[in-house]
Amino acid sequence: MQLEQIPSIEDARQAAVAIASFINKTPVHQWQGSKLAERIGQNTQVTLKLELFQRAGSFKTRGALLGILALDEAARARGVTAVSAGNHAIAVSYAAQALGVDAKVVMQSSANPARVAAAKAYGAEVIIGGDGPACFALAEKIVAEEGRTFIHPFEGHNVTLGTATLGIEICEQAGPLDALIIPVGGGGLASGVALMTKQLMPDCKVYGVEPAGADSMSRSFAAGEPQRLEKVETIADSLGPPMALPYSFGLCRANIDQLLTVTDDAIRSAMLLLFDEMKLAVEPAAAAGTAALLGPLRDELAGKRVGIIICGTNIDRKTHAALLRDDEA
Structure with a gap:
């Protein structure tokens, strides 16, 4: 490092x-x-x-905000995506709404319905994507097809x-x-x-x-x-x-x-x-x-x-x- x-x-x-x-x-x-x-x-x-x-x-709100703030204007216009069982999806949804960016988040099928509802309440589109590996694969597809930026739940600067x-x-x-x-x-x-x-x-x-x-x-x-x-x-x-x-x-x-x-x-x-x-x-x-x-x-x-x-x-x-x-x- x-x-x-x-x-x-x-x-x-x-x-x-x-x-x-x-x-x-x-x-x-x-x-x-x-x-x-x-x-x-x-x-x-x-x-x-x-x-x-x-x-x-x-706590995840802090990193989600910084991840979106780091994007240039063109990347913000394309929107963001994320993978989560709950907290990170909610944080990215909130951060995106606060900063005027579109969010499409992928949540595991095991996610608590209350957490899914919380992410939706912040204006994000929520996709239920199966287990963890399947959700990551779906997010990668969204990045490739839509040009969204992936906001990682725990890794990175x-x-x-x-x-x-x-x-x-x-x-x-x-x-x-x-x-x-x-x-x-x-x-x-x-x-x-x-x-x-x-x-x-x-x-x-x-x-x-x-x-x-x-x-x-x-x-x-x-x-x-x-x-x-x-x-x-x-x-x-x-x-x-x-x-x-x-x-x-x-x-x-x-x-x-x-x-x-x-x-x-x-x-x-x-x-x-x-x-x-x-x-x-x-x-x-x-x-x-x-x-x-x-x-x-x-x-x-x-x-x-x-x-x-x-x-x-x-x-x-x-x-x-x-x-x-x-x-x-």
């Missing part, structure tokens, strides 16, 4: 200015509660970065630059921290947040957390190069791309100190705690960091100042309620 391809702090600050009128500078919140203290002890300080309050419901703006925010709002826990799917979120954290808070240890049933980044770390999964099996569908890719993998490997996995049951339990004590109705992906703190990182981070990114919440009430009932059963 060439040095000039890696966003600098100044690059991220300029990007933040470029998208400022289209996003929310989401807040942080110090989580203090008896139920949390019972699980991790009284002395661990937990700060949540509430990116679930972002426009279009997730603009994605990392977008999440770098989030990294700067949490460092300035919550720092100094001893540890920061970041959900990992394809690595787009972690690539930018970890990159900025290591520069602005060099003493902060960065943890990445994946669902056990979608551990492409863990396998890639072990192999030393991006890996592809034969099967993805997790309730955290936003963290379930079937592969890692070179750019995001390289930045994650360079800036994440430790990568770990959590089970779907642990994610459900974390969702329930976030709902009961913080009154946050989050999608499974957004509970992964909390699940890591409650489980495998509890003793290691005892007494530390810990930040957790709550990355999004594009979930409908019926699905949320069903997942919580599963945990209570």
Whole structure:
């Protein structure tokens, strides 16, 4: 990876200015509660970065905006396309509407109907394209036939630059921290947040957390190069791309100190705690960091100042309620 391809702090600050009128500078919140203290002890300080309050419901809005802003006038006139099970499609649809660009997004057949409706509500044309590989193939066909620009869900400079703006925010709002826990799917979120954290808070240890049933980044770390999964099996569908890719993998490997996995049951339990004590109705992906703190990182981070990114919440009430009932059963 060439040095000039890696966003600098100044690059991220300029990007933040470029998208400022289209996003929310989401807040942080110090989580203090008896139920949390019972699980991790009284002395661990937990700060949540509430990116679930972002426009279009997730962090992906930042990179989608930058991807479209980078296009010249002719490319904007041809429009954009994207592939997603939910959050990225919604983000691209919102960004396209905000910037006056036509969007045709391809969503997996497993996509929650509420997420499909959300993308349509922002004016995008939505095509249901089957499973992940079939959706990517369909998007490639759309690019070839219509000249649209493909806005990638997790790979590339603009994605990392977008999440770098989030990294700067949490460092300035919550720092100094001893540890920061970041959900990992394809690595787009972690690539930018970890990159900025290591520069602005060099003493902060960065943890990445994946669902056990979608551990492409863990396998890639072990192999030393991006890996592809034969099967993805997790309730955290936003963290379930079937592969890692070179750019995001390289930045994650360079800036994440430790990568770990959590089970779907642990994610459900974390969702329930976030709902009961913080009154946050989050999608499974957004509970992964909390699940890591409650489980495998509890003793290691005892007494530390810990930040957790709550990355999004594009979930409908019926699905949320069903997942919580599963945990209570």
